[in-house]
Amino acid sequence: MQIVIIGSGNVASVLGRLCKQRGHEIVQVVSRNTSHAKLLADELKCAYADYNEKLNDSAGLYILAVADTALQELNKSINLGTKLILHTAGSVSKEVLKDISLNYGVLYPLQSLRKEMEYETDIPFLIDGNSAETLTLVEDFAGTLSTNVTKTSDDERLKLHVAAVVVSNFTNHLYAIAEDFCKKENVDFALLTPLIKETAERVAHFSPAAVQTGPAVRNDIFTIEKHLRILADHPQLKYMYIKLTDSIMTSPPTPSPKGEEA
Template identity: 40%
Template sequence: MRLVIIGSGNIAHFFASCWSGPHQIIRIISRNSAHASALAHAFQASYGTSYDEIPPDADACILAVNDDALTEIAAKLRLSHQLVVHTSGSVSMEILQKISSHHGVIYPLQTIRAGIPVRHAFPVLIEASDPEARQLIRMLASHISDKILEADAAKRRQYHLAAVYTNNFVYHLMTQVRWFCETHELAFDLLLPLLHETITRIIDYPPFSQQTGPAKRNDQQTIQTHEQMLADHPALLELYRVFTDQIRKLYSDA
């Protein structure tokens, strides 16, 4: 297939890398001309900054942009016959209806950053407007993952929300922990074996069964000591109290 990618960020880089072998990336379009040029150069494609610059011989147009940009593109872009796909977990497929009659979604359920390889297999959630679009979308998705699942907008939003907790909030929590370690001249690396073991147990066992710590035991003396230690770390103190309260309530009812 001859593909046009709108976007030049992490998802655009990832999809271009996945598809440049079995397909041809013919054009990159991005509001950032420098980024569009760099990505296009990497895959021997042309580039531009206008949504009107879709080559007529393109087979599909991939909207690898953030959710706010999708609304803007949907109001401007019009295709005659080509497939158009967005990659969002939280936006309905219907936003693409006016762009093309053949439309759908390819949503990778994974954290993706340009230049950092994904080391584990992951699922891709798809949705399509019609059988022809579904066939093309499934074929494109097959070059990203062996695990392809169909999911409508409601189910995809739920997975996206669950992914925010699983990924985004964990990064934030560990960022706060790292700052705490640096402030108190502690070696953050000493916590990494614990982090690895925690993730391994989450994979191997129900998380509820593996919970330990002062909140589960309702160890008031330790909890009070920890809160005093966090007096100069309001962000961590707020998180500590929320987690402690929820864990204590959850296991008091168990």
């Protein structure tokens, strides 16, 4: 498949490389900032352009991997007739593309992607299309990139994006404030890495509510008060600690799986 990539950020770079690896040809990278377009195009060994220059109109697929806000703006400036165009956003309806082409859809990577990183395991994709025929085309294409492809509506994708923000962006933020706490208190954050891995690995096998551990689920007020005293000089972390402790304590009890500590 000949592909034009519009955008040059994290998703454009990771998908561009993956498409090439899987035997597709990237024919052009188009981006608002010419130097960003050139950087990715040089890596993918293809042509590049900014939005004032001519879009290659002979490709079979156009992947629009730009900031959510830019999708609305580009909608007014590109017309691709019947060419297949896909955006990569979790919380934007596929209908944002309806004035660009008669065939449009979504190729949303349900993964946290950074262009500096290598991805060895399959990236999960949530896909959509504006008709049964388009959806089949998207499914066939996504199947060349990953074995983990799921059809979802705009509404389902939006809900999964909310859950994705909680499990990935929020937990990472908690790691960041815990790291800051460790630095200020002169203890080694790296010692927590096995615990972080174990907690993440566990939810692949058990419902998270059923494997909750820690002082809040044990109703251990003595330990919680000790922690809050240590956190007196860390107001942001203390705030999060109190909110999350309260959330855990007020969650309905769930039976623990056999053999797990409660």
